Amino acid sequence: MTDKTVLISQEGAVRILTNSNPAARNAITPTLYAELSAALTDAQNDPEVGAIVFTGAGDFFCSGGDLNLLAKRRELPEAERREKLEGLHDLIRALRDCGKPVIAAVEGGAAGAGLSMALACDMLVSARDAFYTVAYVKVGLTPDGGATAFLAEFVSRQLLTELCLTGDRLTAERLHAMGAVNRLTDKGAALAEAIALAAKVANGPQRASARIKTLCRQAHRATLEEQLEAEAVYMVASQADAEAAEGIGAFLGKRKADFVALRRAPQPDAS
Template sequence: MSTAVLSRQEGAVRILINNNPARRNAITPGLYAELPAALAEAQADAGVRAIVLTGAGDFFCSGGDLNQLAKRRAMAPAQRRERLEGLHDLIRAIRNCSKPVIAAVEGGAAGAGLSIALACDMLVVAQNAFFSVTYVKVGLTPDGGVTAFLSEFVSRQMLTEMCLTGDRITGERLHAMGAVNRLVEKGAALDEAVALAERLATGPARASARIKMLCANAFGADLDTQMELEAQLMVESQGDDEAAEGIGAFLDKRTPDFVALSAAPQAH
């Protein structure tokens, strides 16, 4: 039975909970296996249309367990790399999920915990939460894609300061930087994230997956490459039953019903 990740369903929203509250939800080996599996299960379930990722108790994730990381000094470099890929596979699983993944952050996200939060499509953050790239304080360097994620919305100088000092920044400051979608009162992050997920869950699932692909690709692509991908996905979308429903509903002045289309085979 899963212990590193708890799961529950609220309507069309799957809530996945990093379950290590005694250590402020520090990453465990079990999380490497269970979170990607839970995401894959949610992606395969037609009854799940959006996902919320959070931490048990009052903290999102404090990053890697230093007791475990200390043991890696005795390993060969290849063994260290193998362990590291567990984290990177977890990050890829979040990024590659075709359904919207929203992080609900209470307390804070440090080290690889910040990577996990920023890997999500949207962030709902409590005002009192903090974020930090803490690696330098223990003589380590960042991993989990955190430098790539941060570089999407901060300058090189700010990125360098965050990584070289390991200082905390507040949820309010991260919101001002543009990385936080909703800033809420302490204790309200999960409810607000679920409400946002419920809104996304009523949308066109296949179009939403294509939009996620476009948004993920946009930061690293030049204009012509991005427009080519836009063209490919627009051609697909125009032939999709979701577009027929959406356009028809607009012309008929009614609310579209995209949910029913997800389980039905497409007509061509």
């Protein structure tokens, strides 16, 4: 038995992080903030890890915040309520900003901040029968965890407003059609598919991948000139990187590039 909220396992170069609170459909707890952030940092710093899969225990991804805890926060001063909320927001930033690819594997559903965590990941694999909902309005609350920011990347203002004001569910198939879900699977197969997708990118050039993640993350809100500048900065840096020497040399030599060994060598900051 374990009292850990985040369970950690490894398959090849893929680190699997599991939010384990199944009795509450993996509702978010303050313990999750610290444990998942620490697990992401550990995976980031581990040269044996090339990609990360984040999932929920059992048959549900995450039901959002624990309403029992949220009810008690009404009694706290505003500054303390804000401080506790920043724990969630720091976790969202940790998922988004991790230098290694993070893939969400969703079964059952993702509600409230659970939706935010799923969308904060770089890619999303979902069972076809899973649902997604902003949900907050149903309990008299407003969205947090970046839900409106992430949804606004691929839905219109009108649809975003409808989803937030009604709390209606979105099906995984609809999110897939909108481009927010990378892979649809049968029920119970999301984790295996996410691990397979993670394995596909896990042995790639780690520093180039971190730069690509940054470019993709900011592309939807940057102007063309801003994005051209960012691409120029990263391309110039990448050309001088040992990863480029290996990748180009392998291509010209008609062999498979081996980027894994480079992870163990000291490198300057990828930014």
